[in-house]
Amino acid sequence: xxxxxxxxxxxxxxxxxxxxxxxxxxxxxxxxxxxxxxxxxxxxxxxxxxxxxxxxxxxxxxxxxxxxxxxxxxxxxxxxxxxxxxxxxxxxxxxxxxxxxxxxxxxxxxxxxxxxxxxxxxxxxxxxxxxxxxxxxxxxxxxxxxxxxxxxxxxxxxxxxxxxxxxxxxxxxxxxxxxxxxxxxxxxxxxxxxxxxxxxxxxxxxxxxxxxxxxxxxxxxxxxxxxxxxxxxxxxxxxxxxxxxxxxxxxxxxxxxxxxxxxxxxxxxxxxxxxxxxxxxxxxxxxxxxxxxxxxxxxxxxxxxxxxxxxxxxxxxxxxxxxxxxxxxxxxxxxxxxxxxxxxxxx
Amino acid sequence: xxxxxxxxxxxxxxxxxxxxxxxxxxxxxxxxxxxxxxxxxxxxxxxxxxxxxxxxxxxxxxxxxxxxxxxxxxxxxxxxxxxxxxxxxxxxxxxxxxxxxxxxxxxxxxxxxxxxxxxxxxxxxxxxxxxxxxxxxxxxxxxxxxxxxxxxxxxxxxxxxxxxxxxxxxxxxxxxxxxxxxxxxxxxxxxxxxxxxxxxxxxxxxxxxxxxxxxxxxxxxxxxxxxxxxxxxxxxxxxxxxxxxxxxxxxxxxxxxxxxxxxxxxxxxxxxxxxxxxxxxxxxxxxxxxxxxxxxxxxxxxxxxxxxxxxxxxxxxxxxxxxxxxxxxxxxxxxxxxxxxxxxx
Numbered sequence: 244x245x246x247x248x249x250x251x252x253x254x255x256x257x258x259x260x261x262x263x264x265x266x267x268x269x270x271x272x273x274x275x276x277x278x279x280x281x282x283x284x285x286x287x288x289x290x291x292x293x294x295x296x297x298x299x300x301x302x303x304x305x306x307x308x309x310x311x312x313x314x315x316x317x318x319x320x321x322x323x324x325x326x327x328x329x330x331x332x333x334x335x336x337x338x339x340x341x342x343x344x345x346x347x348x349x350x351x352x353x354x355x356x357x358x359x360x361x362x363x364x365x366x367x368x369x370x371x372x373x374x375x376x377x378x379x380x381x382x383x384x385x386x387x388x389x390x391x392x393x394x395x396x397x398x399x400x401x402x403x404x405x406x407x408x409x410x411x412x413x414x415x416x417x418x419x420x421x422x423x424x425x426x427x428x429x430x431x432x433x434x435x436x437x438x439x440x441x442x443x444x445x446x447x448x449x450x451x452x453x454x455x456x457x458x459x460x461x462x463x464x465x466x467x468x469x470x471x472x473x474x475x476x477x478x479x480x481x482x483x484x485x486x487x488x489x490x491x492x493x494x495x496x497x498x499x500x501x502x503x504x505x506x507x508x509x510x511x512x513x514x515x516x517x518x519x520x521x522x523x524x525x526x527x528x529x530x531x532x533x534x535x536x537x538x539x540x541x542x543x544x545x546x547x548x549x550x551x552x553x554x555x556x557x558x559x560x561x562x563x564x565x566x567x568x569x570x571x572x573x574x575x576x577x578x579x580x581x582x583x584x585x586x587x588x589x590x
Numbered sequence: 591x592x593x594x595x596x597x598x599x600x601x602x603x604x605x606x607x608x609x610x611x612x613x614x615x616x617x618x619x620x621x622x623x624x625x626x627x628x629x630x631x632x633x634x635x636x637x638x639x640x641x642x643x644x645x646x647x648x649x650x651x652x653x654x655x656x657x658x659x660x661x662x663x664x665x666x667x668x669x670x671x672x673x674x675x676x677x678x679x680x681x682x683x684x685x686x687x688x689x690x691x692x693x694x695x696x697x698x699x700x701x702x703x704x705x706x707x708x709x710x711x712x713x714x715x716x717x718x719x720x721x722x723x724x725x726x727x728x729x730x731x732x733x734x735x736x737x738x739x740x741x742x743x744x745x746x747x748x749x750x751x752x753x754x755x756x757x758x759x760x761x762x763x764x765x766x767x768x769x770x771x772x773x774x775x776x777x778x779x780x781x782x783x784x785x786x787x788x789x790x791x792x793x794x795x796x797x798x799x800x801x802x803x804x805x806x807x808x809x810x811x812x813x814x815x816x817x818x819x820x821x822x823x824x825x826x827x828x829x830x831x832x833x834x835x836x837x838x839x840x841x842x843x844x845x846x847x848x849x850x851x852x853x854x855x856x857x858x859x860x861x862x863x864x865x866x867x868x869x870x871x872x873x874x875x876x877x878x879x880x881x882x883x884x885x886x887x888x889x890x891x892x893x894x895x896x897x898x899x900x901x902x903x904x905x906x907x908x909x910x911x912x913x914x915x916x917x918x919x920x921x922x923x924x925x926x927x928x929x930x931x932x933x934x935x
Contacts, residue, residue, distance in 0.1 A: 306906075307902065307903075308902055308903040308904070308905065308906055308907075309903070311902055311903040312903040312904075315877065315903070320873070324869060324873070326840060326845075326849060326865055326866050326869040327849065327866065327869065328849075329845075329847075329848050329849050330848060330849035330850070330866060331848045331849070331850065367848045368847070368848060369848075382637055382639065382649075383861060384637065384639055384647065384649045384654075384860070384861045384862060385639060385861065385862060386854065386861065386862040386863065386864060387861065387863075387864075387867065388850050388851070388864075389848070389849070389850050410850075410864075410866060410867065410870075411866075411867075411870045420903075422906075422907045423861075423867070423870075424907070447906065448906035448907050471848075473847075473848055483837070483841075484833075484837050486872070486873045486876040486877060486880075488873075488876075488877050488880070490880065490881060490884050491881065491900075
């Protein structure tokens with residue numbers, strides 16, 4: 244008679260659970276972000292859609308160096324200096340932009356493990372690879388690019404991405420600069436149809452503490468992403484050696500933001516101390532009272548909102564009983580004529 | 591199911607489980623190792639970065655040496671520091687067995703030129719000239735007629751031969767071939783190599799080297815993205831010349847697309863760069879110069895200009911003991927005062 248000995252009760256169940264657990268671990272460390280995504284603007288709409296006001300450094304823990312560089316910034320620089328005309332956004336800025344995002348996944352055919360995510364953002368064909376295979380970053384002397392070099396590791400179901408080797412760019416479109424020495428850390432989180440990306444920028448030369456921001460995206464599988472091409476054009480004769488900028492103390496636009504919104508000027512100058520609620524008790528009073536009616540980017544979650552003339556609806560029609568407030572965006576220069584932006588001699 | 595078959599099943603499950611977990615663990619281990627490698631500074635002082643299939647940038651103790659390789663031998667733009675010469679030659683040997691045939695010295699800066707003697711010594715023995723070119727010992731002979739050339743602008747030779755005392759250099763450091771026209775070109779390894787004189791920039795003897803097929807520019811010390819420009823006023827350098835040199839480089843560079851990629855620029859010190867990196871640097875020099883010019887127009891002395899800190903917003907981006915903000919401001923100030931005097935203002 245053959246004796247059949249049984250294994251202790253439950254051994255098979257445990258084995259099955261082990262297999263399931265292994266599969267779960269694998270899944271938990273590997274969320275698929277593949278797909279087409281559209282950006283949402285419920286966060287920082289005015290900054291991201293029409294663009295930040297000149298002199299608005301709020302929310303940025305700028306150093307004195309960054310503040311001076313931003314005060315000197317003249318937006319003509321990115322058109323007059325032809326080398327900048329076609330540039331992409333850098334990876335830390337592009338996630339806050341207006342273009343759609345596509346994410347493709349690359350897997351090892353043998354193991355089916357994910358090797359990388361490839362992202363493309365529609366504006367200026369911003370393509371980035373996020374390596375998941377553990378490769379090291381290039382050495383410090385390696386070339387920089389707009390998208391930098393990105394590697395990712397899983398923290399549970401959050402993908403944490405580190406990006407280095409970025410070219411110098413700006414943190415905010417009004418000229419707050421970033422240096423090529425910065426590091427970008429991202430945390431990618433997917434909740435069904437929504438993607439949230441938290442970005443953390445460390446740039447000690449320009450920031451006294453890390454700059455933390457977040458952006459959200461919604462799955463948008465029907466979108467089309469066309470090819471991109473850019474060719475620079477010279478916009479001013481003889482401008483090849485001209486670098487527009489404002490000499491210290493001569494930028495006439497720096498008070499515009501504070502005046503339009505009725506804010507204390509000091510509060511618009513940024514810095515870590517202005518980021519926290521306690522600052523409200525010491526920020527002082529505005530030089531001018533707030534306008535009776537807000538007419539600059541007051542309701543701004545889409546481009547239509549941002550460009551809407553107060554008193555009109557999204558289609559441009561008048562809203563009965565509401566006065567039309569004139570141009571939504573006041574662009575009148577300061578009363579005094581702007582002084583020459585450069586001495587013009589360093590050409 | 592028999593005991594054996596159950597046992598085998600369990601082993602099978604365990605193996606399967608391990609196999610499923612293994613890639614995760616392995617990948618995580620590799621990621622950690624990669625992160626550690628990224629975070630750790632390189633231990634050696636000579637690092638090789640491939641720029642193109644036949645062009646390398648050697649980071650040698652903070653200075654850069656450009657290496658072009660091919661069937662005709664090795665061409666160097668600038669030589670390593672003598673103390674790192676052996677390590678540099680060993681690094682070159684890892685990418686090619688070919689002998690060194692050319693050194694182009696971009697200026698008379700001792701950190702770029704002192705190693706010429708070490709290169710020359712490759713072809714010498716205690717009893718005189720070493721073995722013939724292309725021998726197994728990788729030896730070379732000094733002098734263009736004998737197989738190796740040290741090329742520089744004639745002002746480099748003039749400065750080096752005039753130098754006395756602690757500035758004096760060995761004759762083996764001196765260029766064996768000089769040029770005095772705006773450019774000099776030749777073909778090496780099947781590639782046009784064009785040497786451009788950049789007048790009165792870092793010094794009065796600066797050259798930049800354009801590898802035309804490879805689309806690589808070796809810029810020497812007229813472009814140093816890890817520090818402010820070192821303007822050697824005692825030897826003809828000026829900020830106006832630095833700006834002109836940077837603009838010349840910008841005129842030669844072409845990005846591949848969207849202001850990215852394309853022409854590579856090897857600086858005298860600092861990371862490998864492209865057009866927009868040069869543009870950012872040029873802008874910095876331009877803006878600081880403009881600020882100092884404005885202060886001079888207001889009658890400020892050098893001390894007052896330095897106290898005004900016209901480089902405040904750039905100081906942490908270009909930190910270097912070799913060129914402090916005060917040194918840079920002084921050189922710009924002096925350049926502009928000379929310009930003012932020359933104009934009779």
